[in-house]
Amino acid sequence: MADKKMVEEITSMDVDFAQWYTDIVRKAELIDYTSVKGCMAIKPDGYAIWENIQAELDKRFKETGVRNVYMPMFIPESLLEKEKDHVEGFAPEVAWVTHGGLEPLQERMCVRPTSETLFCDHYKNNVHSYRDLPKVYNQWCSVVRWEKETRPFLRSREFLWQEGHTAHATAEEAQERTEQMLNVYADFLEDFLAIPVVKGRKTEKEKFAGAEATYTIEALMHDGKALQSGTSHNFGDGFAKAFDIQYTDKDNTLKYVHQTSWGMTTRLIGALIMVHGDNEGLKLPPRVAPVQLCIIPIQQKKEGVLDKAYELRDRLKASVRVKVDDTDKTPGWKFSEAEMRGYPLRLEIGPKDIEAGKCVLVRRDTREKIEIGLDEVETKVCELLDTIQKDMLEAARAHRDAHTYVARNYDEFVKTFNEKSGFVKAMWCGNRECEDKIKADLAVTSRCIPFEQEKLADTCVCCGKPAQKMVYWGRAY
Amino acid sequence: MADKKMVEEITSMDVDFAQWYTDIVRKAELIDYTSVKGCMAIKPDGYAIWENIQAELDKRFKETGVRNVYMPMFIPESLLEKEKDHVEGFAPEVAWVTHGGLEPLQERMCVRPTSETLFCDHYKNNVHSYRDLPKVYNQWCSVVRWEKETRPFLRSREFLWQEGHTAHATAEEAQERTEQMLNVYADFLEDFLAIPVVKGRKTEKEKFAGAEATYTIEALMHDGKALQSGTSHNFGDGFAKAFDIQYTDKDNTLKYVHQTSWGMTTRLIGALIMVHGDNEGLKLPPRVAPVQLCIIPIQQKKEGVLDKAYELRDRLKASVRVKVDDTDKTPGWKFSEAEMRGYPLRLEIGPKDIEAGKCVLVRRDTREKIEIGLDEVETKVCELLDTIQKDMLEAARAHRDAHTYVARNYDEFVKTFNEKSGFVKAMWCGNRECEDKIKADLAVTSRCIPFEQEKLADTCVCCGKPAQKMVYWGRAY
Numbered sequence: 002m003a004d005k006k007m008v009e010e011i012t013s014m015d016v017d018f019a020q021w022y023t024d025i026v027r028k029a030e031l032i033d034y035t036s037v038k039g040c041m042a043i044k045p046d047g048y049a050i051w052e053n054i055q056a057e058l059d060k061r062f063k064e065t066g067v068r069n070v071y072m073p074m075f076i077p078e079s080l081l082e083k084e085k086d087h088v089e090g091f092a093p094e095v096a097w098v099t100h101g102g103l104e105p106l107q108e109r110m111c112v113r114p115t116s117e118t119l120f121c122d123h124y125k126n127n128v129h130s131y132r133d134l135p136k137v138y139n140q141w142c143s144v145v146r147w148e149k150e151t152r153p154f155l156r157s158r159e160f161l162w163q164e165g166h167t168a169h170a171t172a173e174e175a176q177e178r179t180e181q182m183l184n185v186y187a188d189f190l191e192d193f194l195a196i197p198v199v200k201g202r203k204t205e206k207e208k209f210a211g212a213e214a215t216y217t218i219e220a221l222m223h224d225g226k227a228l229q230s231g232t233s234h235n236f237g238d239g240f241a242k243a244f245d246i247q248y249t250d251k252d253n254t255l256k257y258v259h260q261t262s263w264g265m266t267t268r269l270i271g272a273l274i275m276v277h278g279d280n281e282g283l284k285l286p287p288r289v290a291p292v293q294l295c296i297i298p299i300q301q302k303k304e305g306v307l308d309k310a311y312e313l314r315d316r317l318k319a320s321v322r323v324k325v326d327d328t329d330k331t332p333g334w335k336f337s338e339a340e341m342r343g344y345p346l347r348l349e350i351g352p353k354d355i356e357a358g359k360c361v362l363v364r365r366d367t368r369e370k371i372e373i374g375l376d377e378v379e380t381k382v383c384e385l386l387d388t389i390q391k392d393m394l395e396a397a398r399a400h401r402d403a404h405t406y407v408a409r410n411y412d413e414f415v416k417t418f419n420e421k422s423g424f425v426k427a428m429w430c431g432n433r434e435c436e437d438k439i440k441a442d443l444a445v446t447s448r449c450i451p452f453e454q455e456k457l458a459d460t461c462v463c464c465g466k467p468a469q470k471m472v473y474w475g476r477a478y
Numbered sequence: 479m480a481d482k483k484m485v486e487e488i489t490s491m492d493v494d495f496a497q498w499y500t501d502i503v504r505k506a507e508l509i510d511y512t513s514v515k516g517c518m519a520i521k522p523d524g525y526a527i528w529e530n531i532q533a534e535l536d537k538r539f540k541e542t543g544v545r546n547v548y549m550p551m552f553i554p555e556s557l558l559e560k561e562k563d564h565v566e567g568f569a570p571e572v573a574w575v576t577h578g579g580l581e582p583l584q585e586r587m588c589v590r591p592t593s594e595t596l597f598c599d600h601y602k603n604n605v606h607s608y609r610d611l612p613k614v615y616n617q618w619c620s621v622v623r624w625e626k627e628t629r630p631f632l633r634s635r636e637f638l639w640q641e642g643h644t645a646h647a648t649a650e651e652a653q654e655r656t657e658q659m660l661n662v663y664a665d666f667l668e669d670f671l672a673i674p675v676v677k678g679r680k681t682e683k684e685k686f687a688g689a690e691a692t693y694t695i696e697a698l699m700h701d702g703k704a705l706q707s708g709t710s711h712n713f714g715d716g717f718a719k720a721f722d723i724q725y726t727d728k729d730n731t732l733k734y735v736h737q738t739s740w741g742m743t744t745r746l747i748g749a750l751i752m753v754h755g756d757n758e759g760l761k762l763p764p765r766v767a768p769v770q771l772c773i774i775p776i777q778q779k780k781e782g783v784l785d786k787a788y789e790l791r792d793r794l795k796a797s798v799r800v801k802v803d804d805t806d807k808t809p810g811w812k813f814s815e816a817e818m819r820g821y822p823l824r825l826e827i828g829p830k831d832i833e834a835g836k837c838v839l840v841r842r843d844t845r846e847k848i849e850i851g852l853d854e855v856e857t858k859v860c861e862l863l864d865t866i867q868k869d870m871l872e873a874a875r876a877h878r879d880a881h882t883y884v885a886r887n888y889d890e891f892v893k894t895f896n897e898k899s900g901f902v903k904a905m906w907c908g909n910r911e912c913e914d915k916i917k918a919d920l921a922v923t924s925r926c927i928p929f930e931q932e933k934l935a936d937t938c939v940c941c942g943k944p945a946q947k948m949v950y951w952g953r954a955y
Contacts, residue, residue, distance in 0.1 A: 036554055036557055036596075037554060042549050042596075044547055052546060071520040072519050073518075074620060075517065075573075077514060096575045097576060098574065098576075100574040101574075102624040138522070
């Protein structure tokens with residue numbers, strides 16, 4: 002009975018998806034709540050996932066010439082106010098510092114909700130000539146947005162992220178960088194997190210405060226809701242004009258720089274949970290999993306069992322992130338726990354296995370059991386981890402495709418959103434009124450105007466006027 | 479003439495050490511000032527040093543079982559106030575957040591100056607049984623202390639650091655961890671940063687707010703001032719009692735945990751500058767240097783020169799962090815710049831060298847020129863980097879030893895501090911009055927009670943009463 006205890010406490014995802022999510026986040030020990038309302042503590046198993054995300058993304062950034070920096074966490078109010086759209090977007094949701102030590106500040110400062118203004122201030126002082134360009138900077142830090150409703154990883158008052166901020170000599174180069182980073186993000190999600198995405202552009206209504214254009218990658222969660230998983234913005238020269246960032250070009254004339262910014266956050270951990278998890282718990286793709294293989298000894302008190310488990314660990318640890326669960330819990334409990342924590346593979350080994358020169362591997366994704374010889378452990382484990390990574394991406398893609406619908410008129414559109422849950426592809430006239438109506442009617446927003454366009458109909462799904470673009474619509478986190 | 483421009487702007491360290499420091503920090507492009515008073519922007523070349531420090535320290539932490547986590551950046555006032563000494567130590571220098579969005583907060587919060595209170599709050603909720611212990615957590619983050627006077631890296635209102643926070647079943651285990659981490663710090667400074675340190679315990683007057691005992695590593699800067707470079711605190715069960723962190727032990731009784739904390743900061747970059755730098759600029763030990771070797775082509779427009787430079791880079795890049803300076807500046811300018819930025823080695827190669835099958839290596843630390851054959855580049859570069867690392871540590875140790883004095887009575891003590899600059903070893907009675915008098919008379923503080931004690935005299939250097947301990951005294955940053 003005790004063996005079942007860990008999983009019994011999880012709500013089934015079909016009964017209450019939100020509760021299932023919260024249960025996993027707690028039972029897999031990813032976070033804990035804190036005395037700071039709306040802020041979470043990221044526990045070791047949660048933070049280890051973020052460290053793997055960070056290391057891989059950072060490597061990919063640097064391959065494209067990105068350099069890391071660190072800017073202050075505070076923004077003086079007058080600096081935040083320099084770009085009009087930007088301050089309007091962020092001022093209502095920032096935390097304000099008004100006192101330093103025992104004295105009131107001369108000017109209050111907010112804790113950064115994002116750092117465009119600080120990077121602009123820096124570039125203004127550090128960009129003088131075309132030789133100083135491009136600047137391709139990034140920082141890893143935490144930011145604060147005073148949200149009313151919060152959920153672990155998905156929306157919290159403080160979260161961890163990276164924010165890239167670049168300055169370029171030309172509009173073309175800025176646009177190239179904007180798209181390049183969106184592609185880095187999309188490839189990262191597919192290759193590393195096994196999450197397929199739709200790439201596209203945000204509508205004017207949904208774009209970032211102060212941007213000329215915002216690009217996004219949108220992923221579909223298991224419940225059919227969308228999660229914006231990374232964004233890349235082209236600012237044109239709007240911020241450069243507001244902050245007066247000019248350089249002397251080769252032709253000796255003064256020109257404004259063109260800027261971009263792009264970011265991904267600890268939300269990605271939420272995406273991992275909601276794309277891959279199931280009623281047994283978390284299910285981590287091998288590449289991002291802090292523990293890829295958990296060795297569980299059976300009858301571990303019998304002579305030689307633990308030794309064999311450690312021997313296997315030592316053989317594997319050069320190529321695989323491996324641990325032995327040698328606690329005094331029962332094997333059944335350990336199996337449940339390994340499933341809850343989402344380890345991609347577990348290896349079971351007991352006295353009989355050792356005698357027969359074999360062991361059993363169990364895949365977390367399919368729960369398939371595979372008997373293998375002890376002499377082939379290294380090869381088989383590595384092969385299986387590769388297979389699991391691929392299969393998890395395919396499973397997520399199949400789920401996404403099965404939950405992507407087409408609507409050609411408003412009846413179909415409304416019916417689909419009332420009966421199904423997922424992306425709906427539909428034509429759009431390009432007017433904000435239709436977006437507003439759709440949001441009011443169905444709590445649905447435009448997720449993106451995908452790069453891969455299809456012509457589904459001639460008219461807008463909402464107003465019936467001539468269509469401009471195909472749009473992905475969905476309910477979103 | 480232009481070749482000299484970069485170095486001409488540096489103040490000589492003998493003329494004005496503080497200005498020399500500021501010049502290096504700016505000219506080596508480590509930081510920039512910002513619109514946020516007292517907060518700096520860490521530029522790519524400065525941040526790359528921090529990334530190397532972080533990666534190496536993090537690896538060493540994990541080898542001792544440390545796990546990384548992330549706690550909120552805010553501390554509600556009531557939480558900060560739970561431990562009396564702690565709040566008294568920090569409340570006068572914290573930044574207060576009073577508004578979230580457009581509304582005043584019900585309770586104001588400070589931005590963490592350090593996170594003992596948050597970790598205690600977490601441990602209170604997560605430690606129940608002896609099975610939950612030890613907790614050996616660390617976080618990498620930024621903290622804020624509202625200092626009146628600030629200097630880049632050495633004292634700024636916001637700085638980056640790591641803070642380890644542990645909870646243990648017994649007092650012995652806590653003391654072991656406190657000393658273990660101090661040793662990790664000391665070894666790291668010596669092995670990686672080539673900075674020798676004195677290890678010891680802080681006096682009661684100088685210990686951390688809320689600690690039972692504080693241990694420190696103290697390094698000596700080129701100007702003879704001390705820099706506290708890392709601290710490790712044993713809290714005993716003081717915080718555990720204030721926060722009620724109890725666990726059920728094997729004997730089924732409730733016991734308080736014993737805690738430690740330990741931290742190192744971006745100050746270390748200041749230490750690197752002030753221990754190793756010279757009038758030509760920064761001088762980085764190879765292990766921490768983001769660029770270990772800079773290849774400078776001579777007459778780079780001549781056919782084959784740049785190609786050979788790139789070929790050498792490609793041969794070396796698997797084992798060395800290498801770059802080619804292929805900008806259109808003159809070689810002389812490039813030499814000065816390589817020295818300013820502190821690259822441990824530069825490699826000069828021109829048409830004649832290529833013809834002769836050789837090139838020239840120049841050590842940054844000794845400025846020695848070494849001619850080597852092109853076929854032995856890999857071996858020689860790696861050997862030389864090892865030698866430089868060792869020699870820099872030895873040079874720093876020799877400087878420290880030459881500036882460590884002994885005083886047996888107060889006349890000698892005063893005379894030494896009036897005439898010399900460095901550590902002074904002297905006996906102490908153990909009373910705070912003597913520390914206060916010494917500080918008032920000479921602006922000198924007790925740096926530590928070193929683990930390696932010597933008996934220099936029978937009486938306190940200040941009051942003449944029986945001596946308890948030998949103490950390192952110094953003027954400090």
